[in-house]
Amino acid sequence: MPAEPSPIATQDGPALEVIGINKRFPGVVALEDVDLTLEPGKVHALMGENGAGKSTLIKILAGVYRKDSGAIRIGGMDADLRTPRDALRQGIKVVFQEIALISEFTVAENIYLERYPTDRLGSVDWSAIRKDAAALFERIGFDIDPAAKVGDLPVSQQQMVEIARALAHQAKIVVMDEPTSSLTPKEVELLFNVIKRLTGLGIAVLYVTHKLGEVFEIADTVTVLRDGCRISTKPIIEHTQDSLVQDMIGRHIENLFPHSRDMTGGATILSVEGLSTAKLTDINFEARAGEVLGFFGLMGAGRTELAKAIVGFDPIHTGRIVIDGKALLPHDTRTGVALGIGLLSEDRKTEGLMPELSVLHNASLAALRQFTIAGFVDEGRERGAVQQFIDKFRVKTPSLHQEIKYLSGGNQQKVLLARWLMRGLKVIVVDEPTRGIDVGAKSEIFALLDRLAGEGLAVVMMTSEMPELLGLSDRIAVMAGGRITTIINRNEATQEAILNAAIA
């Protein structure tokens, strides 16, 4: 087992060529005729909004999805990536955003998971594993204990372990999927050093991100995808921030956000005073009727935790949550709903949808009591009420009885919004409302949220998407490390100010 990754024999020509790849899912064209060429020793950034096709392309390279048509060549040879094992054997290592480590194993064992160093008898050579891992960490400057259990490490360190794993296996092509989403600025710097080391060894890096700043810092070339198509491939020096955004979005950002309302200071509907939980410290803010209050923060800042605490889902240590003058019993969603606060979860699949139930039953779930007479549901009234919302929100569904799992993400989200609004809410908390929703549907969701605020609701929006935050919020609260670092009005907000507050 060689401990030192040696520079790969310099080869002429590209490390990886993707030629005319197509991939369809039922009802969606995920990739259409996409080309991509990675050169050894270069960083190629792959950019695009959510739903642009980045993940699909990565999963094809990782052997998780199979392409419908097109070709992949590695080092000039046709490659058939049917399984993750094929991809690894061909020298492609994908570092996914969701950590792919065995949390019960030690750091060192995880690094050699794919191929354990063995002794003469074929037994796992534990001392080699420990020594090689320690040597590898020292060489790349990672300060991680190889003997620590992965499950005990913070996510940022787990990500470093993943990258070390790629090095240990002498991958020729390393794909990184949003690698900085959970890293601190210092860790990002460390990551960039590691990437430079990788390219110094002749490794081709595909860097997948939607963060503009990083691309200008690290990438040699940029390919932009939009709606499954390749829009452009250019050396980074030919790009400006504006030209990149233009390629990614394909229209001006303003058009996405309606903002029809005049923000008038309505009455305070929600007030949170001195709220602390296991993950949150001394949170104070108010939300007014008729406004969109946006919460921004990097991963781990505590946005989702805040959302869950103020609707009564999670227990709190200290503090008060008052809705329209009445205090919410903490850790009790029933009084939360009764007082008029509801949460549209970021995790639609596990915390929102009843996938096997119809659109009708998903929508009426929380409001059934309104249609119940003597213990029986008046189905006519139920249908009528749901139909109103389906029309108002322009949900595209063949019928009320369609199972909701067959609807697109955007339409599912509208149904879930309807579920809450049928209850007659005063405050709606939306957590990453456009996650996994394509661009067109996004603007419809934005319009809907804008309209709800216009109708007098207080909309509390948790988001990690800067354009969404700036485009929709009337006021912006920035979180870092479980605290609110600043609350600013939208007309005073700049990207820089918000980011600075987010890393404070």
Next chain:
Amino acid sequence: MQRSPSLSATAGDMGAVAFCNALFRRNEMVLLLCLAMVIVFFSLASGSFFTIRNFANVFGQASLAMIAGIGVGVIVLAGEIDISIGSLAGAAGIPLVVIMNNGGSLELGIAGALALALTVGLVNGYLAAYLGINSLIVTLGSMFVIRGLIYLYTGQKAIPDEQSLESFYQIGNGRLLGTVPYSALTAFALLMGFMYLMRHRPFGRNIYAVGGNPEVARLAGFNVKGIKFICFVISAVLAGISGILLSSRLGSAVHVAGLGFEFQVVAAVVLGGVSLAGGVGSLFGVALGVLILSFLSNGFGMLDVPTEWQEVATGIIIITAVAFDEYKRQRK
């Protein structure tokens, strides 16, 4: 690194607290402590408990659950389960005795029993691992199918061993130097072999990975289905070996042999700290779980505690043990 700021112990206590924490973090240490307590308790309560003779007996009695427990331990660590092992252990005696009764040698009989076990393992493994049917359902089904076929074949009667081969008697009842049962030695050898496999062979580590997080294992390029498939075969073959020894003890192929055996074994595996979610636990823990239950049963017997109460006690112990594990996990 996790800190516990709420820990408000004085400097003097810190060492002891840290020591206890380290001790209780290792599940095996807790089990060893429990085993020692059980042994001490019965040694004090009964004069004939703490003797070489009695310990040899307990190891002999424990060997069947130990051998099957290794197999179930492996399959549970892989994130699946096998409850067909009781029926299979009972069924293994039939080809064994029938082949010997028809003039075959013991070796041929054993080959027949293992072939049956292998077949069951292949079928269970194919249905659960490759077709993706829930393993509890698959092995619940095969448990009934095998038991039903046993009843049909035997006409609900035992098939006696007509050859009375000394070697057949010896494998289940013989003792090395008149003291240590061969079956206990077999169980010990298998335990050592499989502990080595699970700890030090890449394949064993892969089983842990597959049970711990199948999606990660797949992304790491493992053949997840193939690994699970082999675990079903291991479980079935070990149940078959257990059944061969059982048949020797009984001196025949008994139609009700192994009834309820699967639950004794699963109980020992769970008591041994193996998570039913997969990927967490050790075969050493399983062995300790088997020994604790065996010593309890033996000690209760010596104190003339009715078997009904033994069952009640077993149930309470298992729930307590798992509750303790859960408490530790939540405290983290």
